[in-house]
Amino acid sequence: MLPVLRSCLRNARVVFSRGDYCSHAVSSPQLSSLLTTTTSDHQEKCLDSRNQSNVNLVAAKARVGSSPDEIILSLAHDQVCNNIEVTDDLVDKLLFRFKDDWKSALGVFRWAGLRPGYKHRPDAYDMMVDILGKMKQMDQMRALLEEMNRNHLLTLKTVGKAMRRFSGAGKWEDAVRMFDGLGTFGLEKNTESMNLLLDTLCKESKVDQARVIFLELKSHIFPDARTFNIFIHGWCKANRVDEAHWTLQEMKGHGCRPCVISYSTIILFYCSQYNFSKVYELLDEMEAQGCPPNVVTYTTITVFLAKSQNAEEALQLTQRMKSAGCKPDTLFYNSLIHILGRAGRFQEAVDVFEKEMPNTGISRDASTYNCMIAMLCHRGQVSKALTLLKEMETSTLCKLDGQTFYPLFKSCFRLGDMNLLSQLLDDMVKKHQLSLDRSAYALLIHGLCRANKCEWAYHLFEEMIGKDIVPKYQTCRLLLEEVKLKNMYDTAEKIEDYMKKL
Known part of the structure; x- marks a missing residue:
């Protein structure tokens, strides 16, 4: 019972x-x-x-390092796997598990698609497109897009993912070609799809190319406020703030009123330059234009004030925000906790987390917990950090991510607790379906080398390479030196052979 x-x-x-x-x-x-x-x-x-x-x-x-075809055969000939019912939830979790391992992701995706009675949802195809694009497997991504097109599964969401991945891989012309071919996918060239292309190009620092395309398209595709906000962001990203100010005027000429996003984007630029006199000028202009700053605007400024070692000024600005009737949100409180922690005001940060947020009805998200866990680990209060980890696991409002575990990994190395490290790593990958990225592998390999655990470090190194994640040179160098000290000559030779290919 x-x-x-x-x-x-x-x-x-x-x-x-x-x-x-x-x-x-x-x-x-x-x-x-x-x-x-x-x-x-x-x-x-x-x-x-x-x-x-x-x-x-x-x-x-789905063995790491195997080809997709090998994985399909391995799964297809396994009686236990053949008895498993393939569901959308199973596929989603597997793709999430292998989001940094395209071979395993594609292998299980193809295997699931071959199972009798199962058909992939468009969302699963989109996830697979994103994984292939992220890992720079552009030929594989193209083949999958063609398959989706034949099966009438391509949506504007898919096109957006593909265009972003093409641009991220330095193939922005392919993103433009994809936009030009929207008609062949049964999709329309309109303001929404144009904005998608312009946003993709601007985020990849191709704002001049985006501008040329916009001038060609605007005669038959009417821009909206988002179009101009995309360019404001693009000019600021390119450190050309004068063009961003000029875009504000162009925006008005097209009958679009600059909004809080328009001003906040330029404020973010000045914050990144630590030019706070310009920031306060724009705050005053916003209020004069009847466009008061919102909580995102204030949060951005407070974060950069704290970065510039102006924690007290940042905390004063939070009071100005509250006095203006602007209500805090989760992101604001996350930055406030971080600022208080960096200012050495630990108990105040705890009070915000434990009292102020619940009292104001503002929910905590993963970043809230991650910030507190990092702060507790930094202060050596690992047991309290682990308590918060358990609290996250039972919460329905936040989902753990890699950043949740990194401070705990570091604490394990400081304490020399390899059993806890093994348990946390196992929970991260198997229990929470999180994959290790390049930074996580580097953190673990470096820590294990210093902890005299070279065999474990090399196992992770092999796993990393098998996923086509390229380690940093210094990671290779450190591991090589450590295995040589342990007289692991065969392992050293393998590492040296790999380093020659870098």
């Missing part, structure tokens, strides 16, 4: 034995509801556990 149910029934028997039925006894409908709820919760937990077990089983068969 379930422990919760056993306890409830035991309490019910105590009440009944007292004979005080009217005021305390659990009624039959209430008990029935309790039984149903408890059973439902148990079934849901069992289902989640089974789904997680299936994810781990399939993931274990």
